[in-house]
Amino acid sequence: MSKLPAILVALGLATTAGSASATVSGDPENGKGVANLCVACHQADGSGKHIEGGESWPRLAGLNASYLAKQLHDIKDGSRASPSMMPFVNMLDDQKIADVAAYYSQLEPTSGEGGNNADEALLKRGEQLAERGDWSQYVVSCKSCHGPGNQGAGDVFPGIAGQHAGYIEAQLKAWKEGTRKNDPQDLMGSIARRMSDADIHAVAVWLANQNTASN
Numbered sequence: 001m002s003k004l005p006a007i008l009v010a011l012g013l014a015t016t017a018g019s020a021s022a023t024v025s026g027d028p029e030n031g032k033g034v035a036n037l038c039v040a041c042h043q044a045d046g047s048g049k050h051i052e053g054g055e056s057w058p059r060l061a062g063l064n065a066s067y068l069a070k071q072l073h074d075i076k077d078g079s080r081a082s083p084s085m086m087p088f089v090n091m092l093d094d095q096k097i098a099d100v101a102a103y104y105s106q107l108e109p110t111s112g113e114g115g116n117n118a119d120e121a122l123l124k125r126g127e128q129l130a131e132r133g134d135w136s137q138y139v140v141s142c143k144s145c146h147g148p149g150n151q152g153a154g155d156v157f158p159g160i161a162g163q164h165a166g167y168i169e170a171q172l173k174a175w176k177e178g179t180r181k182n183d184p185q186d187l188m189g190s191i192a193r194r195m196s197d198a199d200i201h202a203v204a205v206w207l208a209n210q211n212t213a214s215n
């Protein structure tokens with residue numbers, strides 16, 4: 001601690017670190033402290049929880065930091081409605097949002113829950129939607145945006161492989177019903193509205209069984 005700043009000055013990094021930038025950069029160390037507010041639901045390892053028949057808590061561990069920060073801002077300004085999250089995001093300023101997003105993004109991703117005991121036909125249908133899409137319904141594959149293995153692509157398309165089935169299903173239904181509409185250009189809404197509830201369930205269960213990747 002006492003030595004570090006001198007090294008940064010010597011390397012010319014101390015000045016750039018303090019200069020104004022368009023986005024607030026997050027410090028995972030500070031974010032760890034902020035995450036004390038979140039462990040009751042998202043768990044100490046960021047794994048969240050699949051809650052059968054209830055509101056699942058999404059896994060945050062290993063998700064892209066910019067994506068997480070965007071969601072926190074959207075929930076705070078009301079463009080993504082979440083009564084469960086609202087009281088907690090209201091305690092966070094821009095710096096704390098950046099810090100806690102940086103913290104969760106560097107945690108080791110954990111496995112998706114809620115995909116056990118699914119029958120073969122359901123999994124096959126889920127795989128088709130995720131990997132190849134279904135042109136008879138005008139549904140493109142999830143991986144065409146969410147990246148190879150549906151493990152995420154850049155800051156905009158979050159990893160959905162290894163997310164909890166209950167959370168994935170709830171999000172797709174929220175887009176279908178128009179209660180979540182914070183996606184750019186209605187990209188998710190236009191897909192979810194073309195999916196039956198059975199297909200939403202199938203793809204959620206299949207994705208929960210897939211491997212995650214860290215960003």
Ligand code: HEC
Nearest residue numbers: 037038040041055056057058068071072082084085088100
């Ligand atoms: C009372 C339980 C609870 C607490 C405490 C909580 N969350 Fe959440 N969180 C949820 C639920 C439930 C959702 C899903 C909301 C929805 O369905 O839109 C969520 C969603 C999120 C998302 C969106 C994830 C995604 O993949 O889009 C982020 C990011 C998040 N929470 C971060 C936090 C942070 C950071 C804290 C602590 C400051 C926190 N949460 C505290 C329950 C909680």
Ligand code: HEC
Nearest residue numbers: 140141142145156157158160168171182183184187188203
């Ligand atoms: C045309 C591009 C596109 C396609 C195809 C697509 N998505 Fe998405 N998806 C997005 C974008 C963009 C977001 C981020 C929305 C935001 O910023 O809130 C997203 C977010 C999500 C989320 C929320 C993740 C989270 O952590 O909250 C889920 C779940 C999801 N998509 C599931 C699917 C499934 C399942 C499919 C295939 C049936 C699919 N998506 C196909 C663009 C796409």
